[in-house]
Amino acid sequence: MDKFDTIIIGAGPAGLAAAHNLKGNGQNVAIVENNLWGGTCPNRGCDPKKVLLSGVEARDRVAQLQGKGFDEVPYVNWKELETFKETFTDPVSKGSRDGIVKAGIKAIDGQPKFISRNEIVVNGQDHYQADKFIIATGQRPSYLNIPGKEHLLSSTDFLSLKKMPEDITIIGAGYIAFELATIANATGAKVHIIHHNDHPLKEFNKDYALELVDQLKNKGVDFNFNVDTQEILQQADGQYVIKAADFELTTDLIIGATGRIANTDFLDLEKAGVKYTRHGVKVNSRLQSTNENIYAIGDVVDTNQPKLTPVGGFEADYVSDILTGKTDVDLALPLIPTVVYGSPKLAKVGVQDSDNVIDQDVTSWFTYSHTNDSKAKIRIVLNEKSEIIGATLLSNNADSLINLLTMAIKRQMTHEDVVKEIMAYPTAASDLEYLF
Numbered sequence: 001m002d003k004f005d006t007i008i009i010g011a012g013p014a015g016l017a018a019a020h021n022l023k024g025n026g027q028n029v030a031i032v033e034n035n036l037w038g039g040t041c042p043n044r045g046c047d048p049k050k051v052l053l054s055g056v057e058a059r060d061r062v063a064q065l066q067g068k069g070f071d072e073v074p075y076v077n078w079k080e081l082e083t084f085k086e087t088f089t090d091p092v093s094k095g096s097r098d099g100i101v102k103a104g105i106k107a108i109d110g111q112p113k114f115i116s117r118n119e120i121v122v123n124g125q126d127h128y129q130a131d132k133f134i135i136a137t138g139q140r141p142s143y144l145n146i147p148g149k150e151h152l153l154s155s156t157d158f159l160s161l162k163k164m165p166e167d168i169t170i171i172g173a174g175y176i177a178f179e180l181a182t183i184a185n186a187t188g189a190k191v192h193i194i195h196h197n198d199h200p201l202k203e204f205n206k207d208y209a210l211e212l213v214d215q216l217k218n219k220g221v222d223f224n225f226n227v228d229t230q231e232i233l234q235q236a237d238g239q240y241v242i243k244a245a246d247f248e249l250t251t252d253l254i255i256g257a258t259g260r261i262a263n264t265d266f267l268d269l270e271k272a273g274v275k276y277t278r279h280g281v282k283v284n285s286r287l288q289s290t291n292e293n294i295y296a297i298g299d300v301v302d303t304n305q306p307k308l309t310p311v312g313g314f315e316a317d318y319v320s321d322i323l324t325g326k327t328d329v330d331l332a333l334p335l336i337p338t339v340v341y342g343s344p345k346l347a348k349v350g351v352q353d354s355d356n357v358i359d360q361d362v363t364s365w366f367t368y369s370h371t372n373d374s375k376a377k378i379r380i381v382l383n384e385k386s387e388i389i390g391a392t393l394l395s396n397n398a399d400s401l402i403n404l405l406t407m408a409i410k411r412q413m414t415h416e417d418v419v420k421e422i423m424a425y426p427t428a429a430s431d432l433e434y435l436f
């Protein structure tokens with residue numbers, strides 16, 4: 001039987017980062033993966049979505065300038081865009097696994113199960129022991145438990161659609177719903193969103209979330225709030241009927257985007273003394289599970305932190321430092337900016353409310369008017385010392401500006417500090433000094 005210092009289960013961004021870190025610090029490391037190496041983000045998450053969105057952004061940019069130098073709104077060729085996307089996704093799994101092998105880390109393919117507190121068996125036959133384990137198995141889509149749930153497709157299915165249907169419905173109104181709706185809408189589909197309450201993107205400022213709803217409505221997306229889906233039926237012609245109280249909708253394809261569930265099952269964690277819920281592995285402030293030799297990182301951890309790629313990477317670095325004796329303090333995550341990659345984009349970071357808030361519609365400012373953007377809004381939250389402590393942004397460049405504001409918050413910058421900086425002009429960053 002092979003024995004290792006550390007075995008990592010799950011080769012997504014979090015697991016791979018931990019494996020490379022630990023190996024780089026002289027450990028004897030193995031990593032087990034039961035599906036595509038590289039995990040959700042580069043295979044069926046952030047990266048393929050961003051490639052598809054690049055087509056949307058290009059199209060929208062031209063659409064905004066119709067009659068201002070451009071005559072026609074370009075048609076997005078879904079098949080070609082998908083093929084372009086595959087040039088990014090296809091090499092990921094082999095490339096990630098090859099990188100592991102090249103680094104001298106043992107790559108194990110298959111389904112691991114714990115058989116004791118320090119031993120796993122993979123595919124029911126190969127036994128491996130380790131002093132420490134790191135669980136990094138991520139999450140998968142969770143589906144509504146309703147009659148007809150077998151007709152629901154996931155974000156993974158959407159990102160690989162061979163053909164964009166004429167009419168598509170997304171159930172849910174979180175990150176995934178808005179991003180996929182933006183892509184489908186720009187590629188010519190009639191898009192419906194069905195949401196069980198009237199608060200989409202609930203972690204965001206409600207006015208800003210509803211402004212994004214209005215922007216998508218203006219582009220033709222149909223929002224149905226306070227509709228609690230009860231049943232899905234398939235008709236003889238192949239179309240689906242979505243049913244709720246006093247509600248019925250016929251559509252070509254349905255995506256379930258009502259959240260994700262942790263991949264804690266299939267591992268026989270009970271045999272290792274690791275407690276978990278449907279939200280993930282229970283951990284202490286050092287990401288240690290109820291078995292002190294087993295840690296958990298990334299999306300599979302049961303915490304309230306946003307489940308995002310850079311968070312998993314940060315946790316991988318932290319646990320690697322713990323396991324190599326470089327730190328023994330509790331995990332302290334820095335500020336975490338998040339972005340909904342819509343058109344426009346919605347971003348937030350830090351504290352969302354105080355007595356001192358600047359909230360401006362900046363659509364008419366040069367930065368946004370020279371590209372004829374449909375809406376741009378900035379909301380900056382300040383503390384009693386006028387230091388920036390949070391922000392919400394809605395604009396086409398919200399993703400870049402939110403990172404700059406994250407640095408400003410970290411440096412406890414005030415308006416006066418911002419004015420003292422020279423930023424490249426004219427940009428969203430150089431606008432900041434005029435905001436206060």
Ligand SMILES: Cc1cc2nc3c(=O)[nH]c(=O)nc-3n(C[C@H](O)[C@H](O)[C@H](O)COP(=O)(O)OP(=O)(O)OC[C@H]3O[C@@H](n4cnc5c(N)ncnc54)[C@H](O)[C@@H]3O)c2cc1C
Pocket residue numbers: 009010011012013014015032033034035036037038039040041042044045046047049110111112136137138139155156176263265266267297298299300307308309310312
């Ligand atoms: C559509 C979509 C878009 C997203 N967009 C963004 C974005 O723009 N920005 C962002 O920061 N985040 C985004 N995310 C979230 C991001 O993908 C995750 O936060 C990130 O991938 C988490 O990394 P991880 O390593 O914890 O888990 P994962 O990437 O999920 O990797 C876990 C790995 O473990 C493997 N595994 C699971 N069970 C087992 C098992 N029993 N045995 C062995 N291996 C197993 C899986 O196959 C997988 O390879 C998006 C997610 C989705 C679904």
Ligand SMILES: NC(=O)c1ccc[n+]([C@@H]2O[C@H](COP(=O)([O-])OP(=O)(O)OC[C@H]3O[C@@H](n4cnc5c(N)ncnc54)[C@H](O)[C@@H]3O)[C@@H](O)[C@H]2O)c1
Pocket residue numbers: 144171172173174175176177179194195196197200201202227228229257258259260306307308338339340341
């Ligand atoms: N840009 C990004 O960073 C990005 C993009 C996509 C996904 N992600 C990650 O993936 C996670 C999962 O995304 P998600 O959109 O599936 O989850 P989410 O938690 O963001 O949204 C789920 C939505 O489904 C709704 N919902 C729940 N039950 C419902 C029902 N019965 N009917 C209708 N709606 C219902 C919820 O109210 C919520 O709005 C995110 O939380 C995030 O961590 C991040």
